Amino acid sequence: xxATTHDPADPWSAPTAAGPLDAVVDVPGSKSLTNRYLVLAAxxxxxxxxxxxxxxxxxxxxxxxxxxxxxxxxxxxxxxxVTPVPTGSATGTVSIDCGLAGTVMRFLPAVAxxxxxxxxxxxxxxxxxxxxxxxLRALRxxxxxxxDGGRGTLPFTVAGSPRVRGGMVDxxxxxxxxxxxxxxxxxxRLPDGxxxxxxxxxxPSLPHIEMTVxxxxxxxxxxxxxxxxxxxxxxxxxGAREVRVExxxxxxxxxxCAALVAGGTVRIPGWPTSTTQPGxxxxxxxxxxxxxxxxxxxxxxxxxxxxxxxxxxxxxxxGELAPTIAALATLADTPSRLxxxxxxxxxxxxxxxxxxxxxxxxxxxxxxxxxxxxxxxxPLHGARFETYHDHRMATAGALIGLRVPGIEVVDVATTRxxxxxxxxxxxxxxxxx
Numbered sequence: 162x163x164a165t166t167h168d169p170a171d172p173w174s175a176p177t178a179a180g181p182l183d184a185v186v187d188v189p190g191s192k193s194l195t196n197r198y199l200v201l202a203a204x205x206x207x208x209x210x211x212x213x214x215x216x217x218x219x220x221x222x223x224x225x226x227x228x229x230x231x232x233x234x235x236x237x238x239x240x241x242x243v244t245p246v247p248t249g250s251a252t253g254t255v256s257i258d259c260g261l262a263g264t265v266m267r268f269l270p271a272v273a274x275x276x277x278x279x280x281x282x283x284x285x286x287x288x289x290x291x292x293x294x295x296x297l298r299a300l301r302x303x304x305x306x307x308x309d310g311g312r313g314t315l316p317f318t319v320a321g322s323p324r325v326r327g328g329m330v331d332x333x334x335x336x337x338x339x340x341x342x343x344x345x346x347x348x349x350r351l352p353d354g355x356x357x358x359x360x361x362x363x364x365p366s367l368p369h370i371e372m373t374v375x376x377x378x379x380x381x382x383x384x385x386x387x388x389x390x391x392x393x394x395x396x397x398x399x400g401a402r403e404v405r406v407e408x409x410x411x412x413x414x415x416x417x418c419a420a421l422v423a424g425g426t427v428r429i430p431g432w433p434t435s436t437t438q439p440g441x442x443x444x445x446x447x448x449x450x451x452x453x454x455x456x457x458x459x460x461x462x463x464x465x466x467x468x469x470x471x472x473x474x475x476x477x478x479x480g481e482l483a484p485t486i487a488a489l490a491t492l493a494d495t496p497s498r499l500x501x502x503x504x505x506x507x508x509x510x511x512x513x514x515x516x517x518x519x520x521x522x523x524x525x526x527x528x529x530x531x532x533x534x535x536x537x538x539x540p541l542h543g544a545r546f547e548t549y550h551d552h553r554m555a556t557a558g559a560l561i562g563l564r565v566p567g568i569e570v571v572d573v574a575t576t577r578x579x580x581x582x583x584x585x586x587x588x589x590x591x592x593x594x
Contacts, residue, residue, distance in 0.1 A: 172545060172569035172570060172571050172573075173569065173570045173573035173584065174567075174568075174569055174570075175546075175558055175559045175561070175562025175563070175568040175569070175570050176562065176563070176587070176588070176591055176593060177562060177563060177564065177565070177566050178419070178422070178423035178424075178563045178564070178591060179591070180423070180424075180425070181423060181424040181425030181426075181467075182419060182420055182423050182424070182425035182426060182427055182590060182591070183425050183426055184416075184425075184426075184427050184428070184589070184590040184591075184592070185427075185428045185429075185430065186413070186416045186427060186428070186429055186586060186589075186590055187408075187430060187431075188408040188409055188410075188412055188413045188416070188429055188431070189215050189216075189217070189408065189409060189412070189580065189581065190213045190214055190215040190239075190406035190407065190408060190409060191215065191406055191407050191408065191409040191410070191412075191438060192215050192217060192219050192220055192264070192409055192412075192579045193264070193369060193372060193409075193438065194372065194376070194406045194407055194438070195211065195214045195215045195220045195223075195406050196219065196220055196223045196262075196264040196265070196268065197264075197268075197342070197346065197372065197373060197376045198211045198214075198376060198404050198406065199211060199214075199220070199223050199224060199227060199234070199241070199243060200223070200227070200268050200269070200272065200346045200347075201346060201376060201377065201380050201399055202232075202243035202245065202401070203227045203230070203232040203234075203243055203245055203246050203272070204245060204246065204272065204275075204346075204347065204349075204350055204399050205243075205245050205380065205398075205399045205400060205401040205402070206245070206398040206399060206400065206401055207245070207401030208242060208243065208244045208245070208401055209242070209243050209401045209402050209403060209404070210240055210241065210242050210243070210403040210404070211240070211241045211243065211404055211406065212239070212240045212403065212404065212405040212406065213239055213240070213405050213406040214236075214239055214240070214241040214406055215406065215409065215579070216236065216239070216581060217577060217578060217579045217580065217581050218260060218262070218577050218578045218579075219260070219261075219262040219264060219265070219578050219579060221236075222258060222259065222260045222262050222265050223262065223264060223265050223268075223269075224236060224241070225258070226257045226258070226259070226265055226269055227243075227246070227269075229255045229256065229257055229280075230246050230255060230257075230269070230272060230273065230276060230280070231246040231247055231251055231276075232244060232245055232246045245401075246272075246275075246276075251276060251277060251278055252277075252278055253278060254278065254279045254280075254281060255273075255276070255278060255279070255280040255281065256280075256281045256283070257269060257273075257280060257281065257282050257283075258283065258284060259282055259283065259284035259285075259288055259315065260284050260285055260288065260578075261284060261285045261287055261288045261509055261550060261578065262284075262288075262578075263291065263337065263339050263508075264339065265284075266282060266284060266288060266291065266293060266315060267293070267296055267337065267339040267340060267342070267343040268339070268342065268343040268346055269282070269343070270282065270296055270297070270300060270307075270317075270319050270343065271296075271300065271343055271344050271346065271347035271348075272346070272347050273319040273321055274300055274303070274305040274319055274321040274322075274325055274347070275321055275325070275347060275350055275351075276319075276321040277321060277322065278320075278321065279318050279319070279320045279321075280318065280319045280320075280321070281316060281317070281318045282315055282316060282317055282318070282319070283315050283316035284315050284316075285550070287509065287510065287549075287550050288315050289314055289315045289316070290314060291314065291315070291507060291508075291509075292313065292314065292336045292337065292507050293309070293313055293314050293315065293317065294313025294314070295332050295333050295334060295336065295340045296332070296340050296343055296344070297309055297313060297317060298313075298332075299330045299331075299332045299340075299344060299357075300319065302330045302331075303325060303326075303327060303328065303330055303351075304322070304324065304325050304326070305319060305320070305321065305322070305325055306319070306320035306322070307319055307320070308320070325351065326351060326352045326353045327348065327351030327352060327353040327354050327355045327396070328351075328353050328355070328356065329355075329356040329357075329358070330344070330355070330356070330357060330358070331357075331358045331359075331360045332344065332357065332358070332359060332360065332361075333359070333360055333361035334359050334361055334364055334365075335361035335362055335363050335364065335365070335504065336365075336504055336507050337365065337366075337504065337507060338364065338365055338366040338367065338369045338370050339369070341357065341359060341364075341370050341373070341392070342369060342370055342372075342373040344357055345357065345370075345373050345374070345377065345384070345392055345394060346373060346377070348382075348394035349377070349382045349383075349394055349395070349396060349397050349398070349399055350396075350399070351396060352396055353396060354393070354394050354395045354396040355392075355393075355394045356391070356392075356393050356394075357391070357392045357393075357394070358390065358391050359390040359391070360390075363477070363504075364390060365477055365478075365480055365501075365502075365504040366439060366477075366478060366479070366480055366481070366504075367478050368437055368438065368439045368441070368478050368479065369437075369439065371437045372437035372438065374386055374392070375437050376404075377394070379402075379404070380399050380400045380402060381397070381398070381399065381400035382394060382395070382397065382399060383395035383397065407431070407433050407436060407438065408429065408430075408431045408432065409438075409440070409579065409580075410432070410433075410436065410438045410439075410440025410441060410443060411438065411439060411440040411443075411479075411481045411482060411485075412440075412579055412580050413429050413432075413440060413443070413461075414440060414443055414482055414485040414486075414556075415485050415488075415556040415557070415559060415560050416429065416586070416587075416590055417429065417443060417447060417452075417461070417463045418447070418485055418486075418488070418489045418560055419560060419563055419590060420452060420463040420464055420465040421447065421450060421451055421452045421463070421465035421467075421468075421469050421489065422465070422467070422469065422489065422492055422560060422563045422564055423465070423467065423563050423564070424465050424466050424467035425464070425465065426462060426463065426464045427462075427463050427590065428460050428461065428462050428463075429460065429461040429463075430459060430460045431459055431460075432456055432459060432460060432461035433459075434456070434459075439478060439479035439480075439481055439482065440479070440481075440482065442476075442478070442479045442482065443482065444456070444461065444463075446472065446474065446482070446486060447463055449470070449472050449474070450469055450470050450471075450472050450486075450489060450490075450493065451465060451466070451468050451469050451470045452464065452465045453465070468494065469489055469490075469492050469493040469494065470493055470494060470495060471490060471493040471494065471495035471496050471497040471536075471538070472486070472490065472493075472497050472498075472499075473497065473498045473500070474486070474497075474498075474499060474500065475500045475501040476499055476500065476501055476502050476533075477500070477501030477502065477504075478501075480501075480502045480504055480505045480508070481505075481508075481553065483499055483502045483505055483512065483516075483533075483534075484512055484516060484551075484553040484554060484556070484557040485553065485556065485557060485560065486499060487499060487516050487520070487527075487534055487536060487557065488516075488520075488556075488557035488558070488560040488561050489560065490536040490538075491520050491523075491525045491527075491536055491538065491541065491561060492538070492541075492561065492564055493536075493538050494538065495538070496535065496536060496537045496538065497534075497535070497536045498530075498533065498534070498535050498536075499533040499534045499536070500530075500532055500533045501532055501533060502532060502533045502534075503531060503532040503533065508551070509549070509550060509551040509552070509553075509554075509578075510549035510550065510551045510554070512551065512553070512554070513529050513533070513534060514529065515547070515549050515551065515554055516534060516554070516557070517529050517534065518547070519546050519547055519554070519557075519558070520536070520561075522544050522545070522546070523541045523542060523543075523544050523546070523561065523565065523568070524539055524540060524541045524542050525537075525538075525539050525541055526538075526539045541561065541564075541565045542565065542567065543565060543566055543567015543568050543569070544567070544568065544569070545569045545571060546558035546561075546562075546568050546569060546570045546571065547571050548570060548571055548572050548573070548575050550572065550575050551575060552575050552576045552577075552578040552579055552580070552583075554575075555570055555572065555573050555575050555576045555583070556576060556580075556583065558570040559573075559583075559587055
């Protein structure tokens, strides 16, 4: 696919829908699965292939980081071949650019702990405020030397050692499930394995941890998750294999929701019959908000009439859907309450504050609660829609723009984090290309 060009210095005029939709949208592969598969392939006992890999900013940063750690990643086409990080006495300091990718900054410190050399992590300015303390404390408890200047954020340096053996460690993953996944992915390579216990008051995005465990088991890793909030990983080899990446169901969300906003039908090929992706909650949410949804022969079909109904829902397990559902809720005929998403304050930006600010700027009414948002529909008008370097804020603005003329989305190019050509895909859905 050739990406549609758009000058990032200019706000993007979100197009309004001229009429009901009738579109097929091919959604690229899952970022979450692509990056988990890449990490496991880099730690495997032989070369492997990740088929249908997503080529976006986050996955390219992951591939480059794994190269810095000694793996070989061939990204030609959509099937990426991976030669694992060699064992041995590598020397020299390694620097890893995390960008704004939570999967890079949280999955790779444990991998770096397996290295016999210092590995320094840094990223975008916005990444330097994302929480990292729980992962770094857990690594220290396992005997890994970590220098973060006491901040609990980027930048930091992990000084690995072959004497790091694993064992039992506690972690408070209330701020992000990625803290758990990052430790689990490397756990089988520790001589004593890992017994990991979550000790915080809540655990968000549990489907992402279930995704991590499923990908590990498929690679031959023994994982016992039979007790709530406890994971036991046995030491052993990670099997080299060929895997295929599912479409990114959360990235499909704005396109599916477009059918409710504009009316008509949007079809998403390749939708799995079962999945560990949090986006698997989307069909039920769309039905509750006024859509008709069906899955036939691997294609999800979403049909709407233009009427959108409010919803009261706990999105604790799928916080990444919250910006899209919030945008849809601003166009509903009754109020909505989104619960269980206090943790998204620590995502690419404080998403609760960002959504409240930008929807209010358009004339909407939004109240922040301790764990979510209350959205009361009001007449909306066009205005600049800031995105705060957050890809899901950009797609939220585009969704509202289908009905509200004059919305100018700032830095729509931030969508390249997980969707290389969102603007082109959006135009194709609307039939304007």
